[in-house]
Amino acid sequence: MNRRRHTTAAITVICALAVLASPALTLQASAAPLPPPPPKKSLEQVRAEIDALYRQAAVATDAYNLAEEKTDEQSSEIVKLARMIVEGREKIDDLKAKAGAAARAQYRNGGLPDGAQLVLTDDPQIFLDTAGRLQAGAKATTDLLGEMTRTQAELGTYAKDAGDNWTKLEAHRVKQAQAKKEINEKIAAAKKLESELAAEERERLRRLEEQEQYRAQTTWLDTGILDELTASATPEGRKAVAFATAQIGKPYVWGAEGPASYDCSGLTQSAWSAAGRNIPRTSQEQWRLLPRVAMKDMRPGDLIVYFKDASHIGMYIGKGAMVHAPRPGRNVTIAGAGSMEILGVVRPG
Known part of the structure; x- marks a missing residue:
């Protein structure tokens, strides 16, 4: 029991000595001055800040409006191109149907091309009629193939343009989102500044404006x-x-x-x-x-x-x-x- 009391007393003395050994640190900590409060802004400074924030919001609004206009343009262009692609595909299907009809007609003639039928005839009138049909048929086939080639090329162009417009559309949407975020931030900051004023100060602010x-x-x-x-x-x-x-x-x-x-x-x-x-x-x-x-x-x-x-x-x-x-x-x-x-x-x- 005595030993326990001696131990407790010794610990108390050591703690006291430790505190006494660093008085300067203790005093310095307790006497550390608080940072001065920020200087109060004048009402004119607040007005200037609010004006600047609303001006920045106006610039961002212009950016938003322009991006929105461009987005609408690109959307309209994509819709237009999509219609053209659908029409082009329908045209290709129609041309393929015509080519199929020509092939079936040839099959009905015994599978012989018009040129072979022309060689096999002895009748001059049939020869002349067949020659005319052959020339017209050759031109029609050439025109058909040419139109199919052009239509397929146009479809490729439309598809590329639609892809380019989609890329632009997404870029404008990103700009819209960024501008919208900036607008809301600036307006919120301006409203916060104004809300921190007392009613009398807000009235004075209005008069200053x-x-x-x-x-x-x-x-x-x-x-x-x-x-x-x-x-x-x-x-x-x-x-x-x-x-x-x-x-x-x-x-x-x-x-x-x-x-x-x-x-x-x-x-x-x-x-x-x-x-x-x-x-x-x-x-x-x-x-x-x-x-x-x-x-x-x-x-x-x-x-x-x-x-x-x-x-x-x-x-x-x-x-x-x-x-x-x-x-x-x-x-x-x-x-x-x-x-x-x-x-x-x-x-x-």
Whole structure:
């Protein structure tokens, strides 16, 4: 019993000495400062981040829309080629049937070819008739074989084209999936930033956005641009403007072309389609492919392309205003034509 007490006491002393031997380490561990909290972002910084995320989502939306358009084109082409292959096979079957009929006719003549029958006849009239049939038959056989060869070659071409289009279709589907993932990530990140703000801060954020647009619009108008914008809309332009403004209040949805919702280029494309003019699907393609006009020559119905990457587009409606589908969380609305960074103007018709 005494030995056990001595052993316990010895262990206690050793532990105490071990602790006392490293006081600096103990104090350092207990006194280690916590990392400073990250600096709180200003509301202006948050606004800039949200704008950047929505802009990135807009670029990805353009990529998605273009891939979707190409996917539809490739799908239509594959269907068309499939029909051509079916028709080609039916034609081959028909040609084979004709060749079989010719062979059966020869069999009914005793298995002798027309040339042998011609040699065996003594009647001049039969000779002449047979010679004519022989010449016509030879030409028909040659034509039949030639048509079969051409049809088989066409079938091979159709099959190769269908395979190429299928490869392109799959590539566009991959691009669509990648763009869709990026769009959802950017929008989710922007919404998260906004959701972390208090209600009062969200209202201030909205006012900051409006103030920035007002400043940009005022700067644009101060150039005297309205004095130069005197051109009136064409009948088609008026139809396009009427369609676009009739969509005011409908929500922005990326990839949407109406009738319940739109993205920016879906609105402009649908408006000009209603006016009888087909234009490209995306804002970047509309900027790249449609005729460009000088700002001073702009008229209602023309399309204003925004930002250096052509990631946004709206329709000029006159008096310094435009109609557009702004971004997720917003509805189709009228805004100042100069309320964002203008890249240029294009004219659908």
